[in-house]
Each structure stands twice: as C-alpha cells, then as structure tokens.
Amino acid sequence: MPEYLSPGVYIEEIDRGTRPIEAVGTAVAAFIGFTEKAEEVQNGSGPVSLLNKASLVTNWSQYVNKFGGFVEGAYLPDAVYGYFQNGGGRCFVTSVRTLGRSIDPELAAPAAALLPAGDEKAGNALEIQAKEGGPTGNAIKVEVRDGEEDTFSLIVQGPSGPPETFDGLTTGRGATNVATVVNAKSTLISVRVVKSGLKPKAGSYPLAGGEMKVVSLTVADYQGDAAERTSLGGLEAVDEVTMLAIPDLMSSYQSGELDLEGVQAVQRAMYEFCEKAKYAFAVLDAPPGLSPQAVQQWRLSANYDTKYAALYYPWIKVADMSNGGGSMRLVPPSGHMAGIYARSDTERGVHKAPANEVVRGANGLAVQVTKGEQDVLNPLGVNCIRSFPGRGLRVWGARTLSSDPAWRYINVRRLFNMVEESIEQGTQWVVFEPNDPDLWARVRRDVRAFLNVIWRSGALFGATPEQAFFVKCDEETNPQETRDLGQLIIEIGIAPVKPAEFVIFRISQWAGGAAE
Helix, strand or coil: CCCCCCCCCCCCCCCCCCCCCCCCCCCCEEEEEEECCCEEECCCCCEEECECCCEEECCHHHHHHHHCCCCCCCCHHHHHHHHHHCCCCCEEEEEEEECCCCCCHHHEECCEEEEEECCHHHCEEEEEEECCCCHHHHHCEEEEEECCCCCEEEEEECCCCCCEEEEEEECCCCCCEHHHHHHHHCCCEEEEECCCCCCECCEEEECECCEECCCCCCHHHHHCECCCCEHHHHHHHCCCCCEEECCCHHHHHHHCCCCHHHHHHHHHHHHHHHHHHCCCEEEEECCCCCCHHHHHHHHHHHCCCECCEEEEECCEEEECHHHCCCCEEEECCHHHHHHHHHHHHHHCCCCCCCCCCECCCCCEECCCCCHHHHHHHHHHCEEEEEEECCCEEEECCCECECCCHHHCEHHHHHHHHHHHHHHHHHCHHHCCCCCCHHHHHHHHHHHHHHHHHHHHCCCECCCCHHHHEEEECCCCCCCHHHHHCCCCCCEEEECECCCCCCCCCCCCCCCCCCCC
16 A cells, blocks of 8 residues: 655556456467478578477468478478468478488588599598588589699589689698698588598599488477477477477378378377367378278277367378479378468458368369268268369368367367467466455456457357356355465356358248238
8 A cells, every 4th residue: 555644646546447358369380390401590690400499480481491492202391381372370380300401410411532542552542521411512523633742732613603722732731731721711521631641643523422311200209309399399388389280290101100000199199289288279181092981990090089189181282392383292281271270260260160161272182072971081070171163172071089079160179279268368467366356356357358259259159148158256166265275266158159060951842822
C-alpha cells in the first residue's frame, strides 16, 4: 500500500480491466531430413555448420541459402518447397545428412594425390590433399615444373577461377619449403613432404578420391538427443512448432538403412514427441510402392493409436527439380499436407478440417485410389489423396490415428491444441496471485472473453455462448484443501464443431398435392 505522509492530491493507477488472451499460432512446421548442404554465414566470419540443428526458415530463398536446393536422394527440399507452395509460412529445418558439399571435414573424405620423386626408385616426394572435403576436390589438378637447381614450381588449378602458382620451392628446410609456402597461401590444397630432399617429378597430377562419408542412420539418430539439441529431441527447445514431418525417413527405408519396423519406430517417436509437447501434431507418410490393400495391412501391423498424428496415402508426383524439372518423380506428401494445414488455418481457421483442399504443385498420384478402396482405408485413419475429374488432386480425409471417437478428426485435436496453449500462455499472470473469489472472477471473465471470440469465429457448436462452452472457477472447484496446496483449478468445457464427413441427402418420390 502507498504511504500518504503529507497533505496533497494523489493519483493511483488501478488495473481493473480484462487481460486479453490471444490465440497462439497454429501453423509452424518442423522438418527433419536430408539436404544439399547445412551451413550459414554469420557476421561475415565464414560458414557455420547447421548440421543436426533446428534452423528457422521463413521462405524458399532463405532455405536455399542455408541448406541448398533440390538434390537427388533427398525428399526434404521437395517437402519444404511444397509446404511454402501450399500456404506454409515459418518452419524449422533440421538436416541430419548433407548430400552435396559439406563444411564438416568429418563427413567428407578429401581428394588427394601422391607425387613421385624425380628419381622414381626413391619413392614419393609429396602428398597433396584438397583443403575442402568431398567430391569437389576431384576437379583439382597440380602441375609440377622444374626450376633452377633443386627448386621447382607448383601450379594448382581448381574447379574454377585462375590457377595458384608457387615458384622457387624445395623439399628441404627453410623459407622455401613447399609445405611452409603452400599451406600458408593456397586456398585449394595442403602439402605434406613425404621425404625431405626429394624433388618431385615434373608432370600433371589430378587429385582423386574425394567423396562424402555417408554414415548409416539409425532410429536413434532420428530420435536425437534433447540435451545435445539434435534431430527430433532438439525440437523440445523450440516451443513454436505445431506440425512435424520427417519425409526422408522414407529415403532411409528405400536405401535399406531402415526396415519397415524401423520406420514404424521413428513414426512412433514422432507422435510420442507430439504427445509430450502437447501442442504439436505429426504428419506421417505411408511407405512407398504400396497398393491400397498393402497399406491396409501395413496400417494394421503398425498398430498406431494416437490423437496427435495423421497418416496420408498415396505419394504424389511433382516436377523433379533436381534435374531441372524436365521429368516427374514421386515424393512423400507430408510437406504438402503441412502446407495445406497452414493454408486452411489462415483462410478458414484451425477449426476447419484440412481436407477437400487442392494439393498445389502435385501433378499426379502414385496410385489412383477408388471409392471402394477408400471405404476400407478411411475407418483405419488412412487419409487418401484422390484425383477428381475437373476438380484436381484433393485431400479426401481428415482423420487422426486415434481409436477414440472423441478425437477422430484432425481439426478437433488441433483446435484443442490452440485453445489450451492460448489459455496457458494468457493466464500466466495468475501465478502467485492471492487465491480468493476476486481472482476466480477475473479468471472466469478473461477465459470467457477468449472463448466467446472462438465461438464467434465458428469454431464451437451452439447457438449461444452458453451452449458452446462453460467456465467454472469458484469455491466448489477450489475448496479449502485445494487452496492449502497452492492450487487454483478452473474447469473449462468446449463443444468443437465436427466436420460434415458424410453428407447424406434423403430423396424420395412425391406424388404432389393440391395447392392450398
């Protein structure tokens, strides 16, 4: 309480207004997979590795700067491109493998060459190695030219640009030592003197053997480590993520790194992560090359049961941008589906089921699913992508993988995610406030105001707010024993709008009647 010690007029500011609860964002995806590169230039200090680190990307150009473009053997670039193409905005990208140039020397073997001595019986004189690992070094050539007396010159030609020339070199000690001079000045190669005093034989020597070291990924590599902030575990520190996709899980399956049981293990880790995070939702891909009957058997064998994931089938055809877009290739649909989630959230709201939406960028399907085949797959929670004459390729399913009818639909789960997180963040001011009827009334007022906005947006079922939701916070929910534990309990109930999945018109013949 303020003190009043002398006569005068005093002004006090008293907070009696509402504390608005704002709806949180619902469309921030996280992608894990393979990229061309994984590096970022920071403050002009050179490239910094982004390998196995979640990095924010807000548009395709930013993705290309950090992770490169389309590359054969990776589905993640197609997924991110499809995400932006279908209406996605911000996303986080984690590269667990680079398929092009890498700045991490542990992941790339450098090209090298051994230069024989002028007297070939004496063995090798120099060992040349590319400074940059990977296949780029295979384009480097080193030419040796004889100089005066025991000196020689090295001319180093890289993949592009002018050659590097070093004259007056020797293999002996001193300022003219070839290793001392070249290693300090060359940007292309490093030199090791094999045997001092031997002059290399004149000639041209191409470097060879540069390649990427591809280490087989395991289920644990995809699961990652929260403490090390790697892969899936690294996303625990990223609160903004609301959608999750790992398209290159299928690359690992196709290359033989993982079998179908391994795929299922990673997909379980995905939705278990979402269950733990509470406010994220996993978008799963069916394995490639499966017929509708095979997908049915795979779904039954996987035995998934979660309200935090949805499964999509079949794969979609997109332009193969890794070879200029002159042909088509099949890719997992999860990235495009995440973009449709974002588009539907923006245009209609998170309460609208992300279905009956055109898949932008898709030119065909791996399998044309018939209505009879979908009749079998839909009850199992397999959301089909279908082609309709004159209406394009559309998502024709909106179910989760849950056996609980209350959580059957994607939009219901994601609506609750949004409401729960919004209320959690918007009521942080309540912590450590006096737990009395005045606080209860203020909490009821703020939460009701927020839910009223949600109801007016069409997300809740009911002709009046009273039919759409309730908020209870009083002495009944907070008896003395609860207050003694330092707890404040608020009970909230909302009636979500369910999608009209089955539209039934009942038509019969009518004989007509006399006009009155």
